[in-house]
Structure formats: structure tokens, C-alpha cells
Amino acid sequence: MKNIQRHLLAFATIGSFTALSTALMADAQQAYRPAAARTLIRAGHVLDVHTGKEAAAETIIITGDKITALAPTASTPAQAGDREIDLSGYTVMPGLIDVHTHLTMATNFDPYFELSMTPAKEAILGVENAKTTLEAGFTTVRNVGANGFTDVALRDEIDEGHIPGPHMQVSGPALGITGGHMDENLLPEQYHVVGEGVADGIPAVQHMVRQNIKYGADLIKIGASGGVLSKGDDPQASQYTLEEMQAIVADAHRLGRKVAAHAHGAQAILWASEAGVDSIEHGSYLDDAGIAMMKKHGTYLVPTAYLIDWVQQYGKLPPFYQQKMKDVSAVEKQNAIKAIKAGVKVALGTDAAVYPHGLNAHELDVYVNQFGMTPLAAIQTGTVNAADLMGWSDKVGSLEAGKWADIIAIQGDPLSDVKLLQHVPFVMRSGIVFKDEAHPTAVDKLVAAAPSTPNTIGTENSF
Numbered sequence: 001m002k003n004i005q006r007h008l009l010a011f012a013t014i015g016s017f018t019a020l021s022t023a024l025m026a027d028a029q030q031a032y033r034p035a036a037a038r039t040l041i042r043a044g045h046v047l048d049v050h051t052g053k054e055a056a057a058e059t060i061i062i063t064g065d066k067i068t069a070l071a072p073t074a075s076t077p078a079q080a081g082d083r084e085i086d087l088s089g090y091t092v093m094p095g096l097i098d099v100h101t102h103l104t105m106a107t108n109f110d111p112y113f114e115l116s117m118t119p120a121k122e123a124i125l126g127v128e129n130a131k132t133t134l135e136a137g138f139t140t141v142r143n144v145g146a147n148g149f150t151d152v153a154l155r156d157e158i159d160e161g162h163i164p165g166p167h168m169q170v171s172g173p174a175l176g177i178t179g180g181h182m183d184e185n186l187l188p189e190q191y192h193v194v195g196e197g198v199a200d201g202i203p204a205v206q207h208m209v210r211q212n213i214k215y216g217a218d219l220i221k222i223g224a225s226g227g228v229l230s231k232g233d234d235p236q237a238s239q240y241t242l243e244e245m246q247a248i249v250a251d252a253h254r255l256g257r258k259v260a261a262h263a264h265g266a267q268a269i270l271w272a273s274e275a276g277v278d279s280i281e282h283g284s285y286l287d288d289a290g291i292a293m294m295k296k297h298g299t300y301l302v303p304t305a306y307l308i309d310w311v312q313q314y315g316k317l318p319p320f321y322q323q324k325m326k327d328v329s330a331v332e333k334q335n336a337i338k339a340i341k342a343g344v345k346v347a348l349g350t351d352a353a354v355y356p357h358g359l360n361a362h363e364l365d366v367y368v369n370q371f372g373m374t375p376l377a378a379i380q381t382g383t384v385n386a387a388d389l390m391g392w393s394d395k396v397g398s399l400e401a402g403k404w405a406d407i408i409a410i411q412g413d414p415l416s417d418v419k420l421l422q423h424v425p426f427v428m429r430s431g432i433v434f435k436d437e438a439h440p441t442a443v444d445k446l447v448a449a450a451p452s453t454p455n456t457i458g459t460e461n462s463f
Helices: 002-027 109-117 119-135 149-160 202-214 242-254 265-274 290-295 305-316 319-342 362-369 375-381 384-390 418-422
Strands: 031-032 036-045 054-063 066-072 083-094 096-103 138-143 167-170 219-223 258-262 279-283 301-304 407-410 428-429 430-436 446-448
Touching: 054 083, 096 167, 096 384, 119 138, 119 149, 119 428, 119 430, 138 149, 138 384, 138 428, 149 167, 202 219, 202 242, 219 242, 242 265, 258 265, 265 279, 265 290, 290 305, 290 319, 301 319, 305 319, 305 362, 362 375, 362 418, 375 384, 375 418
Parallel strands: 036 083, 096 138, 138 167, 219 258, 258 279, 279 301
Antiparallel strands: 031 446, 036 054, 054 066, 083 407, 407 428, 428 430
């Protein structure tokens, strides 16, 4: 009965989210569409994130939602019906990627706020935070943890063009052990509240992987260790066993999904990497054995480093989180530096929601000015590296023919100062301009679309 109720709640949440989007947009048959069949972006400089070369006076040719060519502006005249966007005073580069976000969550550490959260509230937060994240220059994200499959609904509404937001890969509810970081531990036993993704033992975790995929998950998120913003657990303690994680990874990979492991503790990092997860999120207590295992398996590290600076300066944590945050903050950055020097692959992830959405690019400043990366290497963590981790190198991460027209522009040279990426005045996603401070009237609006196919839930298996 509980499983049936959970499944009905998932469907009700998706339906509520769709209704909310419809109300916000006034007309369900409207969507964002490119203003012209072909768009020419006249760039001052175009950054090649593979090499660091910055080609001057280049034009990016876009047809529909994809880049079709890059060519010198002098040899690329406009044709009848083309739209031209003058970015001759800007450096143009691919949209940024954040592989660790929580778009349906907010920066509020009050336990009552967490207990009063509902899927409907998460859906509303997701609409707002998706727009904020996109306008910050992040045109692609992985959303690693959301209740009620609200991230699935958010992804689908963005893809339909009904609301502005980045491309999304989503996990749905994160998997975790009873009483662990992914469980609901704020209420006493009499309430019998259990986190949506809680599963113990190999058969149970296999079922949860398959269930999440059934309801739309693009990847699987697991809790390999305790966490900071959870009551009663220890970030250094491993939670899932090696055998449980091996079962999770085997099923996820067989079904075409990657696995992201929340892992602070050294043993959890070692086991998760040995089990074959695709990325270690946080990695606070990473040691030499974990580094060696990550390098052996090609496992990415997602440091989520700027949140430490933000929480230390602005965060007001409940007492039962404070010591854990202090302990993790004392070691995480030094261990990340050690891993980077050892050659562990790094992808940009922020844990946005722990701090306000839209500040994602501050992570790059940490990589350069605290971790010692070059600006190009830092930018690569949020472009080509992140695209590789997501399995989307053919779609995003660089400006090349055939890829989505996900483009941002800034004034100045990001290879001289990555802080410039903290304010992005131009954002295009899939050929649609969502932000253009230099030409506000050039921002694409909702336009009439063809009538959508009526909802046919229940008929997808009829063939």
C-alpha cells in the first residue's frame, strides 16, 4: 500500500507541476522558439575551451537549436531571413555546466522548513531556480536529488519550452540507508517517516534503481557516507556497503544510467570508486588510497568547494550541523588540491541550494585562486569535463558544429579573470536567447506552438 501511495504521489506531483506551469504561462500551447530559421552571432572573440585559443571576429552560425558552423565574420554575409546578434564587444564561449545542483530546493537550514516542504513547494521553487541558474550562464545541469520526482517534471517542462531553464539530467529521490544522510531523521519514531529513496540490502537497492528509472531518472544518486546537513550521522562513516553499491552500479550501468555518489568519508570514497560509480560528490576526507582508486577507474571528483566559503561567511546552521560543517571545512579543500595534483579528473559542481542559486560561477574562482588551477583548466571543469561526465560530449561543452547552440558571452577575457563569469550578460540555450543585457528587445519570447498531443498516460505499453 505504501508503494502504491508513493507512486500515486509521484503522478500527482507531476500533474500539479504541469498545472502550475500552465497557470504561469497562461497558455499551455505556448513555448519558447527561435526567432528565425538561422541566427548569426557576430562575436568579438570565440573561446575554444579545448585549446584556450580565442579566435577574433568570428561568426557562429545557428540553425534551429544547433550550431551548424563557425567561420570568420568577414566571409560570412547574412542571408535573407537571418537574425544577426552583435556580440562584437564580447568574448563568446559555451554555456557552463553544473553537475551538482538541487533546483527544487532552497537555502534555508531551519529544520521546520525542511519538514514543511512538499512536492508542490519543490515544484514552485524549481521554476524560479531554473530561470535563475540559466540566467547565470549555466545552460546545463545535473540535478542530484529531489523529492516526488519534481526534477523529472521540471526537466520535461523545460524541454517542452514552457518555462526557461537549463538542460537537465535528473536523479529523482537519492538512494540511501535507513537513518542515513538521505533519510528523514528530524522526527521521532512515532511518526514513521522514511525518506523516499531509502533502501537496504541488495534486492531493495536494485528495486529502487529500477523504480527511479521507471519514473524518469537520467542518473542515480546514492549516499555512500554520512553528510553534514543531516541529523544523527557522521560524514566520515560509510553507509552503503561495497556490495550494495556494486549492485546499484551494475543495474544503473546496464540500464544506461551513470551513478553519482555523495561521499565525504575515506572508506566510502574508496568503496564507491571500487564499485564503479562515475563521480564522487564532495570527497572531503579523500586519502591516498581513494585517489589511487579514482584514478584507476577514471572516477570524477565533484568538489562543491565554494559552499564552504559561503556557509562560513553567511550560513546560520542549527547546532547539530555546525560541528560537522567545521570538521569538513577544515580538510575538504586541501584534499581536493591533493587529488588535482595527482591527476584525478574534476567536474564543476556546486551543491547550489546549500547557497543561493545563481552564484554557481563562484566555484571557478575557488578552483583558480585556492586550488591553483589555470583559468582554462577551471573553465574546462564546467565545460568539456562536465559534458564528459554526463555522457553528453556530443551535445554540450564546446562550440562545435552539431552541438546544441548553448552560448554565453561576457565582456573581457575569462582566461585572464574567471570572476568575469560571475556576471554573464548574454545567455542562449538551444538557439533561444533568454538574456541579452546589451539588446533587451532581442530576448526571445513565448510564441504560439502547434497544439500538443493530449495526455495519454497508460497507453505507452499498448503497442
